[in-house]
Amino acid sequence: METVGVVGLGIMGAGIVEVFARAGLRVVGVDVDENAVARGLAHLERSTGRAVERGRLGADERAELLGRITLSADRGSLAEVDLVVEAVPEVMELKRALFADLDRICKPSAVLATNTSSLSVTTIAAMTSRPSRVVGLHFFNPAPVMKLVEVVTTVLTEDGLAGEIAELAGRLGKTPIVVGDRAGFVANRLLLGYLNQACRMLEAGIATRDDIDVAMREGAGLPMGPFQLLDLIGLDTAYEICEVLFYETKNHRHAPAPVLRELVTARRHGRKCGHGFHPRTARPTAPPA
Numbered sequence: 495m496e497t498v499g500v501v502g503l504g505i506m507g508a509g510i511v512e513v514f515a516r517a518g519l520r521v522v523g524v525d526v527d528e529n530a531v532a533r534g535l536a537h538l539e540r541s542t543g544r545a546v547e548r549g550r551l552g553a554d555e556r557a558e559l560l561g562r563i564t565l566s567a568d569r570g571s572l573a574e575v576d577l578v579v580e581a582v583p584e585v586m587e588l589k590r591a592l593f594a595d596l597d598r599i600c601k602p603s604a605v606l607a608t609n610t611s612s613l614s615v616t617t618i619a620a621m622t623s624r625p626s627r628v629v630g631l632h633f634f635n636p637a638p639v640m641k642l643v644e645v646v647t648t649v650l651t652e653d654g655l656a657g658e659i660a661e662l663a664g665r666l667g668k669t670p671i672v673v674g675d676r677a678g679f680v681a682n683r684l685l686l687g688y689l690n691q692a693c694r695m696l697e698a699g700i701a702t703r704d705d706i707d708v709a710m711r712e713g714a715g716l717p718m719g720p721f722q723l724l725d726l727i728g729l730d731t732a733y734e735i736c737e738v739l740f741y742e743t744k745n746h747r748h749a750p751a752p753v754l755r756e757l758v759t760a761r762r763h764g765r766k767c768g769h770g771f772h773p774r775t776a777r778p779t780a781p782p783a
């Protein structure tokens with residue numbers, strides 16, 4: 495695979511574009527309109543600019559990296575790519591329509607992948623005429639930093655494809671695991687239960703937000719406390735994952751905590767909008783997920 499496409503240039507999508515371009519692949523990034531494309535480009539310029547400032551990337555390397563990326567508001571530009579990774583919002587109807595469209599646009603040999611956090615890959619695959627070449631390819635936030643990639647297979651996935659995609663993930667410097675198509679896969683299925691319980695602990699008044707964060711950073715050795723991490727993931731995304739997990743598992747542990755629902759209703763979605771559990775956690779100029 496030499497040329498890949500990414501659909502959706504929000505925080506995750508732009509991060510995924512950067513990961514592929516860093517590994518020397520050509521990338522075609524697509525979003526719905528010119529404004530969304532401009533936000534994606536701004537994110538890429540900021541992220542790679544920071545890497546240069548920190549001495550992790552030379553100025554020439556940055557120029558070459560950005561030169562491998564083409565951004566467009568036209569899905570038709572994905573016609574010749576070998577792999578497409580979809581990173582649009584977690585709305586099944588949106589993904590189903592998109593995959594039906596990608597199936598028409600992309601060459602028959604192309605692999606279609608979804609970066610969904612919790613939705614059914616099988617349902618998405620069924621929207622195409624090539625369900626055996628549809629997989630999940632789940633990156634973690636921030637995509638350029640986090641090593642794990644979950645390669646999600648379904649009962650329809652053709653033999654050998656998971657290995658091929660895992661090999662590609664290795665080329666990206668990632669650590670792949672192959673998982674079955676179950677809500678939340680491995681990492682989110684464990685992680686969101688923990689984050690949701692932190693919300694319930696806060697609601698029960700057992701400790702303050704900051705003390706719960708401190709406990710998990712200083713006592714459990716995690717890089718971020720649960721409320722800092724919820725703000726990074728996005729409260730809307732966390733809420734959606736909990737809902738899907740609760741629907742599939744019927745385990746009350748996953749029923750979204752009322753405080754999470756309340757903040758999502760109030761559109762306090764975390765870092766991407768500047769306010770979540772923590773006020774002004776923000777990078778206000780960051781694109782929406």
Ligand code: 3HC
Pocket residue numbers: 541544548550610611633634635636637638639640682685717718723727731
């Ligand atoms: N993009 C690119 N690089 C970034 C970045 C970003 N958004 N954020 C941080 N980095 C890089 C920095 O440039 C720095 O690199 P360097 O050391 O080579 O210069 C490195 O990451 C460390 O960054 P900082 O020093 O600024 O900050 P921290 O040391 O506090 O690390 C963190 C930030 C990497 C976000 C760290 O706090 C962390 O690992 N947090 C946990 C993140 C996590 O658990 N993510 C998974 C969430 S679950 C998920 O995504 C699944 C989804 O489906 C919901």
